[in-house]
Amino acid sequence: MTATEQHRLGKALWTIADKLRGAMMADDFRDYMLSFLFLRYLSENYEESVKKELGSDYPEISRDIIKKAGVNTPLQIWYNENPDDIAEFEQQMRRKTHYVILPEYLWGNIVELARTQSKELLDTLEKGFKYIEEQSFDSSFRGLFSEINLHSDKLGKTYEERNIMLCRVFTEIANGIAEFSTDIDSLGDAYEYLIGEFAANSGQKAGEFYTPQKISSILSEIVSLDNQNPAKGKKTKIDRVLDFACGSGSLLLNVRHEMGKHGIGKIYGQEKNITTYNLARMNMLLHGVKDTEFEIHHGDSLLNDWNILNEINPSKKIQFDAIVANPPFSYRWEPSEELAKDFRFKNYGLAPKSAADFAFLLHGFHFLREDGTMAIILPHGVLFRGGKEELIRKKLLTDGNIDAVIGLPSNLFYSTGIPVCILVLKKCKKHDDVLFINASEHFEKGKRQNTLRDSDVRKIVETYQYRKETERYSRSVSMCEIIDNDYNLNISRYVSTAKEEIPVDLAEVHKQLKKIEEDIKIAKDKHNRFLEELGLPPIQ
Template identity: 35%
Template sequence: MTSINQDSINKALWAACDTFRGTISADTYKDFILAMLFLKYISDVWQDHYEAYQKEHGDEPALIEELMKQERFVLPKSASFYTLWEHRHEPGNGERIDQALHAIEEANGNKLKDAGKSVFQDISFNTDRLGEEKQKNTILRHLLEDFAKPELNLKPSRVGSLDVIGNAYEYLIKNFAASGGQKAGEFYTPPEVSELIAELLDPRPGDTICDPACGSGSLLMKCGRKVKEHHNSKNYELYGQEAIGSTWSLAKMNMFLHGEDNHKVEWGDTIRNPKLLDKNGNLMLFDIVTANPPFSLDKWGHDEAAHDKFSRFRRGIPPKTKGDYAFILHMIETLNPTTGRMGVVVPHGVLFRGSSEGKIRKQLIDENLLDAVIGLPEKLFYGTGIPAAILLFARDKQDDSVMFIDASRECKAGKNQNILIQDNIDKIVNTYRGGENVDKYAYVASLKEIQENDYNLNIPRYVDTFEEEEEIDLIAVRQQREQLKAQLAELEVEMAGYLEELGYDSLAGGV
């Protein structure tokens, strides 16, 4: 069986979206495409493994069925993509697909559930949003046929050892965010930013890693993969919470597709109702806490904050219309007191806004928790062109200094979107780890300097990026001007001669 490259899979998947374009919006049909990708992939894996056992043991259905029970997941025959495809010309495609997804959930225990909520609970193919029954059935027939094309044969024996499915999932999420604007971009952190944060936090074997605003789970999984890459270990645990139901479903499917079985992702509002609790009902503590929470969230839970039973807001209550510090304070409270380290993406206002935010910022700095402030370029995040910053916190700091890095120009510029390339990431990470001043790029500020700046963390106060203009040599400029005047005079004489030859003596004289 011939192998396939990532690009051809991505193109085939994006082409499958044409089935929905013009019928429903991208932030709606993404759920259908991603759910179908999930179904097709596990069907292909199941089929591939079944055929491998057949080849090894011959036609022994009972033995093969027993061996298939050892798979990571269970796929009822009625729930296979291929069963649905065979019946695609019959009425009821929407109902059959919904029944298949439900059967997969039931057959796989808690892997696709959380406290009674199922991954596909908010995704129904049997919906009037796809039109009346006949139109809906036709659309879903086309979708099944799109995924049955040879380009989307996702059997492991064909796609090889590459994580093509995880990559395809990330590709789709990225493109939905890019085409869907702010609404679709809420659940997505660009992979380059996730890569940067994961490198900065340096996850190690045995670490517990948490993202309390995990979206589709990409940042969380990137941190986990760093343990595999740098330490050849799978000894880590992933924890997350996500407020939006459909996005929680994405995170669960994403974890499943990436083989991240050692995870716990809860559904609910982290600020109003944190669900990652220990056996005593207290907030769980983690070695690494990281997030890209929604910027300056309005209605984040201000009214309940004063009575928070976890005392997360004892340093101060963030303003009613800006929830940035609500997430920061929650994350600080969930850090392991000795090993905890934290990275959070924030808008620049977090660095210098006053009032209650200023008091909270002062308290965090005085407690010697803040380790670094890293300014990022503009237009990195979908749905907003504003520049952001990464704040790094650590429980085991060796001194009271804070490193400031101005990486606002560290990017590859695009027409509508800038991206961090590997060189940009390496420069930021190496500078942070080096811990030294770098002219016009990084500065290590003492606590006293920060105090003298009234705890304002605005990066230009610490990193001077001013470039002196080159000194103008006025004598050289005057000489150049005299030369130009002489050349102009010569041209005037030459032009007068041409006019005289053409019989324009009087005009030449007039000039």
């Protein structure tokens, strides 16, 4: 499927979602729509694997024959005809596809129940979700649909109303995607498109789960470059990549896309919001990432409640080649006295209660490999605020850990209109300076939202990669100059976008004024002569 067709598929699905949600808030309907699409993906992927496994034994029969058999899927016919072989078959499918779905919970059966307005749809769907959560996958997929309440009043006040609503949703989705080829990549991209559209209609809540694609591309391209010499191009392999505030997982998927399917060993993500955590897991699978190739943890990064990141045994400390993150901006937190002794913060001090920006940064930075690269999105306040943040900033600069500061335009995010920056950090960097990029005026203005163009993204990445210096755009600044500015990293101090005023030639201006005065005198004398001929008093 081409990029244009993928966009059309995403747009078609969004049109369906926008029509069906009615008065329901976008972020509420999002969870239903995306979960149903995920079921569609699981079913299609599973049935393709079943066809390969059963070969000639797979019932390749028409819809009419299936209906005459009293079932809605070919797999159900095989189950009915081979009851003694089911256990062995499912065991084999778990080995090959890592999950199993019973015939009655497959997309084909659900859609047929919806098309015929069956009263059993809601109950069947609920049982199907429970089966997938508890029996399809291993324990790491428990609670995948935990936030999907099929008995919510948002779907209808009675069972019948909710069932009718679900029938409409599934029928519309099935009809809407029927004309498209929905392989893994295309459905995954359409899924990502939908996430973006829901974010655009969710206001402040969008910041919980979505980073605009163009910004994701900047971060993913930067961390994919060679650590010591970015001009050499991409790294050959990233063994581990981490996003400790991963939202829907779009940043991690962008890094995977940048490196290629075989360019990353394993993806790690952490997310505090349970709904978004489930969304991230679905998003990974929808993009063809196997369950053995990623690990998403539900928990609080600031408390560091993920066992694999807890340094009980320092020799087993896990580190990452690449770290990307878009944590909540200026998040208020309540650090305890005990947390000040935490291995992540003890050498820097704690970020203030009013803004956990540096706490998030230090959490990720601690787990960065010596030859790794970290790119994190933060509000501009981290560049110049005083107090505890100034001390943290000073140490990072003194230790040579801040590689680049990239200022982005305002109003790029759905959740806030403030301009943000990208900090690029390394534990061992080649350059003894800091590259400042002021891209604040390079964007396309929109009615509600500004966007970065492909050319804007390319300019930022290439400026970083080749450490280019461009007037009113980028400059490498020595540590001596930064120290002279009291470790203030305010971008406009080093790279101003203001155009230099053209110098005024005062002598020339004086000459022009004298000429104007002479012209006025000549015109006045001529006018007074006319007045004198008419017998009128002259103008003084």
